[in-house]
Amino acid sequence: MAQPFRLSRGGRIDRTRPVRFTFNGRTVDGFHGDSVASALLANGIHLVGRSFKYHRPRGILSHGSDEPSALLSVDRGPGRVDPNNRASVVEVRDGLATHSQNHWPSLEHDVGAINDLLSPVFVAGFYYKTFMWPKKFWDQVYEPVIRAAAGLGKAPSVPDPDRYANRHAHCDVLVVGAGPAGLAAALAAARTGRRVILADEGPEPGGTLLHDTSAEIDGRPAAQWLEAALVELDSRENVILLSRTTAFGYYNHNHVALAERITDHLPNPGTAPRERLWQVRAGKVVLATGAHERPLVFADNDRPGILLAESVRVFLNRYGVAPGRRIVFATSGVSAYAAALDARAAGLAVTLVDLRSEDECGPELASLRAAGIEVLTGHTVIGAKGAKRVTGLVVAPVDRAGRCGAHHLIPCDCVGMSGGWTPAVHLFSQSRGKLDYNAAIDAFVPGTSVQGERSAGAAKGTYDLAACLTEGDAAGAAAAGSAERRRFTASPTPTGFRPVRAMPTDADPTKVRAFVDFQNDVTAKDIGLAVREGFRSIEHVKRYTTTGMATDQGKTSNMNALGLVAGQLDTTLPSVGTTTFRPPYTPVTFGTLVGPARHALFDPIRTTPIHAWAEARGAAFENVALWRRAWYFPKPGESMHDAVARECKAVREGVGIFDASTLGKIEVVGPDAAEFMNRLYINPWLKLEVGRCRYGLMLKEDGYILDDGVVARVAPDRFHVTTTTGGAARVLAHMEDYLQTEWPDLRVFLTSTTEQWAVIAVQGPKARAVISALVEGIDLSPAAFPHMAMRTGTICGVPTRLFRVSFTGELGFEINVPSDHALAVWEAVHAAGEPFGITPYGTETMHVLRAEKGYIIVGQETDGTVTPDDVGLSGMIAKAKKDFVGKRSLARPDVVAPGRKQLVGLVTDDPALVLDEGAQLVADPDQPIPMRMLGHVTSSYGSANCGRSIALALVADGRARLGGHLHATTPEGFARVTVVDPVFLDPTGERIHA
Amino acid sequence: MLEALYRTARALPLGRFPAADPAGSGIVIQPAGAEARLSLRVRDPVASAAGLALDRPINRLSGDARRWIARLGPDEWLIGADEAEGDTLPGALAADLGERPHAIVDISHRNVGIDVSGARAAIALNAGCPLDLGEAAFPARSATRTLLGKAEIVLIRRPGAVPHYRVECWRSFSTYVHGFLVEAARSAG
Amino acid sequence: MLLIACPHCGNRPETEFRCGGQAHIARPADPAALSDAQWAEHLFVRANPRGVHAERWCHAHGCGRWFNALRDTVSDRFLETYPTGAQPTQTSDARA
Missing domain, CATH: 3.30.70.1520 (Heterotetrameric sarcosine oxidase)
Structure with a gap:
């Protein structure tokens, strides 16, 4: 395609590097350095999308990140489709595929455009008013319809194959924005030797200097100054210059998030990550984020071909593209004059319509006319002509009272409009800084700072080039702690301007479609209606009309919306206030936020030293906290049920081996260790002999069970504490908290040894026989090594803390060995056990075996509101102890009140029925709903050893109900159960002492 | 037979990973020995x-x-x-x-060491470590407990001409930490 | 993410810390001597001021030490950090 609107010369594009991409399947030619927007305009393509609500034809409004209308899907292949990219910031490259959005069947012929004809129906608050009644319509009609119509663009349907990176960075000065103010700030800060990061969202630093071709700085063309500045910054090792990098969030204590786009602009991205999230902690921040031009509000101001005036200038000067051949500039201030002059200089037919009267306009007027530009002062814009492209602008003379004279049509194919400028205060506002309203420039500007930041240049409402540079320099120097200041000279920037809310018109206001928010299709009429219907707060108006929402967050629309609300309420702008600026400043991909935290790096997957053995044995695994534990070991053809039944029988009848390495372990050491334990656990510890163990129960101060575990006294001043797998970190933190903040006088030290010791549990009547040949230095005989004892010695030559403990109710040992030897010891024990039929078992069997014995699992039988007495363990409380953590709460009124839920066993009438854990229990299934629920099932299994199903439950007054009947909910209805003692097997505990 | 091997035959969790310079980044990631x-x-x-x-x-x-x-x-x-x-x-x-x-x-068996060295080692570490690792804030002979991604680590900067860091983590986190560092080195560009 | 000055390690990012809620609530020496109401007050009732608040923080992923801090809950500015058991140098009605 021939690029008929490409100017014959000028621009920063590289005409020696042609680029070819597609738009809606059609091949488009451009040059390296083009944005998609500039390349489309070079080819005369203005219609690039359909609006959200009315499906009106939309074109390109802006050249920058504030673009509300030209949203495209960029397709880089499967899983790499990104919706809602602004055509103005996507760089062209060979092979780039782009698509317009929000239309069907095609951009040119869109069925949804019927909404535009129905626009009198789709007024502000349409959804709230319409989708109310009848109630049943909501699920079946309204919601599906709204969901189908909602959203901009389409989300990709397959996983994103790209890689994303993350980097924490620190600097003394972060400068956001590399326009003249930002560059001056970065230079001043860099010269102090401080660490500087300069981030700019564009592909090329320079900001307005990239298109302000007539400007001069310090007596030379601005482009030369820019080049020298970049050479200097580049040469300094203390400077990181990031282009294509958007500072999108300003968080606490100068923590600023930047999104760097690394590869999207490259035809061959290679192996680099696509994007990188920078989490920058800056000593000081300089915000040189520039300003956004305001559209004018007039009828049909959304027609393709109507751009912001400065954007016309950018397309002309930076990209060498004429957005039209007959351009009308409509403005209420002088800033559009430069664009008009540049357009004229490019050989285009130019008319300028200025709302201001002849005498309001400054001396710049004369230079315009001298250049051959027709200027109409004191004229308003009544409306635009054309549908898929503007064809003319209807203007009329207007006096200060707003009375319009005769209409007059100016034919044109492009309009550049300017309603003044809005400083980009988003990041300042996110930093919690307070905005001030500056009436002279009709804008909110940074006021009181809360964090260590300062704004400079247009972001602060300073529009004169020399002033921007001087201000930037001062901000950069001050941020770096330097007293040095520079003054700059530059060509002057005229700034005359008259604030205007909506262009005066003599048309019936109810018939006019003058857009305020282009992305959300909010018109001046909608805002008026919202105020008339009683919405006063700008936050409410925003949500009712949707102005300022969606991907652009109202960058071009907010000030006009605020002004209209203020006008309607007959109040001032500052009293209306602004809506809250929230991150992100511009849309950020989920990939950038997620970074490398995907797949294996999503979360640590903790495995034990014996994991590989279990894996090789075909174990099924389950997640327990971050741990991946062997769940059961199915033999070929076995179901989970079969495997667990076999494992359970094997432990009770022979011997089983279980990997208990994930148990939390804490070494409690010091002269006051026993006293410390005494204060933290409900049990007594002072008299526990060295070499003996105790099952300890620990409460929170509120009296509820926090954790449990077996504790061995290794030496008078040393305890080996075990915790639940999931509770390890919590218990250590709990202990440290009390030790440091309540009892700093206790001479005790806590060290986590969870991963120092792997734990191999050997359980069952033949356990002693299995390990006896491997253990040295420990007498394993029952008399010398009774239940709940701990001995040190060696196993297979490896030092061990050997516990005689049992969570199965059988004779059992837990072999603690240093982790790096655990696999070898495990294999040796397994080999020694093979003659005895040793059976590896997993967590499911462990759960069943302990339930058969009525042993609780913290977090299963307890839920943070369960006391020792509730689970039948009040006998463990050391009565003689005056105090321990949680003791006082055991006397709280609600803890001693009757009717608390107590741990019981349940058996179903049907021995094959395994209840659901969590099933509710009631006394009478025929009572009216809502029923009185007495408790719930906490654990439930099929028990091969009991020959039937068993369950544990917490039931109100449970111990008083032994032998009685309750009814449990099941998916098929109620099932009758009998309340029994929670110990289903070996109630006298003989087996454990074997 | 195990007796003879004790102290010499520790089965280190990262034993199977050789020293690596992922993607030729100049950042060498080397699991430490016993x-x-x-x-x-x-x-x-x-x-x-x-x-x-x-x-x-x-x-x-x-x-x-x-x-x-x-x-x-x-x-x-x-x-x-x-x-x-x-x-x-x-x-x-x-x-x-x-x-x-x-x-x-x-x-000894709780901790696993991984050495990270090279001129750009700090960049790889900063993919997950939120600390300022600049010369002034974290010079050679600095050592602290901190975070790397979602894992707790101890980060030690050894003395030497080329930046050389030791990352120590708990055993079961070592696969994650090692994988994180390899990915970080690939993305350090 | 807050930047918190650990009294031992200096400025560190918030992710290394755990917040322990209101500071200066000592565990009663003899809980048994307290009435139910007094005990409930100790256990459950905490201040939630808009402004300067004395809080407990633990440098959990650092030196592991607990300490106290005065933080303005409006601005999130830390006025000072100080050791457990000590009193702040600034009064808690100081404004940020």
């Missing part, structure tokens, strides 16, 4: 014990590559030494600490 490590806790410490300095500021490393001590808090030190010293060092420390209340706990 080492002895102790956690030492003592209040009001003596100036040194077993030849290891206890009087250095918090977050400082002293000693040499074969026998080092990092002060992680006011009363906490992490000690690293050759594997052969694992049996003798606790006794030597205890002797020098005398009656002062203290705790010496063997954590």
Whole structure:
């Protein structure tokens, strides 16, 4: 395609590097350095999308990140489709595929455009008013319809194959924005030797200097100054210059998030990550984020071909593209004059319509006319002509009272409009800084700072080039702690301007479609209606009309919306206030936020030293906290049920081996260790002999069970504490908290040894026989090594803390060995056990075996509101102890009140029925709903050893109900159960002492 | 047979990973071999014990590559030494600490070391470590507990001409930490 | 993410810390001597001021030490950090 609107010369594009991409399947030619927007305009393509609500034809409004209308899907292949990219910031490259959005069947012929004809129906608050009644319509009609119509663009349907990176960075000065103010700030800060990061969202630093071709700085063309500045910054090792990098969030204590786009602009991205999230902690921040031009509000101001005036200038000067051949500039201030002059200089037919009267306009007027530009002062814009492209602008003379004279049509194919400028205060506002309203420039500007930041240049409402540079320099120097200041000279920037809310018109206001928010299709009429219907707060108006929402967050629309609300309420702008600026400043991909935290790096997957053995044995695994534990070991053809039944029988009848390495372990050491334990656990510890163990129960101060575990006294001043797998970190933190903040006088030290010791549990009547040949230095005989004892010695030559403990109710040992030897010891024990039929078992069997014995699992039988007495363990409380953590709460009124839920066993009438854990229990299934629920099932299994199903439950007054009947909910209805003692097997505990 | 292998045949969780320079980034990631490590806790410490300095500021490393001590808090030190010293060092420390209340706990098997070196090593670490690793804030001989992604680590910067860091994490986190560092080095560009 | 000055380690990012809620609530020496109402007050009732608040923080992924801090809950500015058991140098009605 021939690029008929490409100017014959000028621009920063590289005409020696042609680029070819597609738009809606059609091949488009451009040059390296083009944005998609500039390349489309070079080819005369203005219609690039359909609006959200009315499906009106939309074109390109802006050249920058504030673009509300030209949203495209960029397709880089499967899983790499990104919706809602602004055509103005996507760089062209060979092979780039782009698509317009929000239309069907095609951009040119869109069925949804019927909404535009129905626009009198789709007024502000349409959804709230319409989708109310009848109630049943909501699920079946309204919601599906709204969901189908909602959203901009389409989300990709397959996983994103790209890689994303993350980097924490620190600097003394972060400068956001590399326009003249930002560059001056970065230079001043860099010269102090401080660490500087300069981030700019564009592909090329320079900001307005990239298109302000007539400007001069310090007596030379601005482009030369820019080049020298970049050479200097580049040469300094203390400077990181990031282009294509958007500072999108300003968080606490100068923590600023930047999104760097690394590869999207490259035809061959290679192996680099696509994007990188920078989490920058800056000593000081300089915000040189520039300003956004305001559209004018007039009828049909959304027609393709109507751009912001400065954007016309950018397309002309930076990209060498004429957005039209007959351009009308409509403005209420002088800033559009430069664009008009540049357009004229490019050989285009130019008319300028200025709302201001002849005498309001400054001396710049004369230079315009001298250049051959027709200027109409004191004229308003009544409306635009054309549908898929503007064809003319209807203007009329207007006096200060707003009375319009005769209409007059100016034919044109492009309009550049300017309603003044809005400083980009988003990041300042996110930093919690307070905005001030500056009436002279009709804008909110940074006021009181809360964090260590300062704004400079247009972001602060300073529009004169020399002033921007001087201000930037001062901000950069001050941020770096330097007293040095520079003054700059530059060509002057005229700034005359008259604030205007909506262009005066003599048309019936109810018939006019003058857009305020282009992305959300909010018109001046909608805002008026919202105020008339009683919405006063700008936050409410925003949500009712949707102005300022969606991907652009109202960058071009907010000030006009605020002004209209203020006008309607007959109040001032500052009293209306602004809506809250929230991150992100511009849309950020989920990939950038997620970074490398995907797949294996999503979360640590903790495995034990014996994991590989279990894996090789075909174990099924389950997640327990971050741990991946062997769940059961199915033999070929076995179901989970079969495997667990076999494992359970094997432990009770022979011997089983279980990997208990994930148990939390804490070494409690010091002269006051026993006293410390005494204060933290409900049990007594002072008299526990060295070499003996105790099952300890620990409460929170509120009296509820926090954790449990077996504790061995290794030496008078040393305890080996075990915790639940999931509770390890919590218990250590709990202990440290009390030790440091309540009892700093206790001479005790806590060290986590969870991963120092792997734990191999050997359980069952033949356990002693299995390990006896491997253990040295420990007498394993029952008399010398009774239940709940701990001995040190060696196993297979490896030092061990050997516990005689049992969570199965059988004779059992837990072999603690240093982790790096655990696999070898495990294999040796397994080999020694093979003659005895040793059976590896997993967590499911462990759960069943302990339930058969009525042993609780913290977090299963307890839920943070369960006391020792509730689970039948009040006998463990050391009565003689005056105090321990949680003791006082055991006397709280609600803890001693009757009717608390107590741990019981349940058996179903049907021995094959395994209840659901969590099933509710009631006394009478025929009572009216809502029923009185007495408790719930906490654990439930099929028990091969009991020959039937068993369950544990917490039931109100449970111990008083032994032998009685309750009814449990099941998916098929109620099932009758009998309340029994929670110990289903070996109630006298003989087996454990074997 | 295992007896003979004890102390020499530790099955290190990262044993199967060779030194790697992912994507030719100049950042070398090398799982450390078997080492002895102790956690030492003592209040009001003596100036040194077993030849290891206890009087250095918090977050400082002293000693040499074969026998080092990092002060992680006011009363906490992490000690690293050759594997052969694992049996003798606790006794030597205890002797020098005398009656002062203290705790010496063997954590040789709890900790896993990964060495990260190269001119751009800090960039890879900063993919997941939120600390300022610049020369002024984290010079050679710095040592601290911190985070790498979702794992807790101890980060030690060893002295030397080329930046050289030791990352220590708990055993079961080592696969994650190693994988994280490899990915970070690939993305350090 | 807050930047918090650990009294031992200096400025560190918030992710290394755990917040322990209101500071200066000592565990009663003899809980048994307290009435139910007094005990409930100790256990459950905490201040939630708009402004300067004395809080407990633990440098959990650092030196592991607990300490106290004065933080303005409006601005999130830390006025000071100080050891457990000590009192702040600034009064808690100081404004940020």
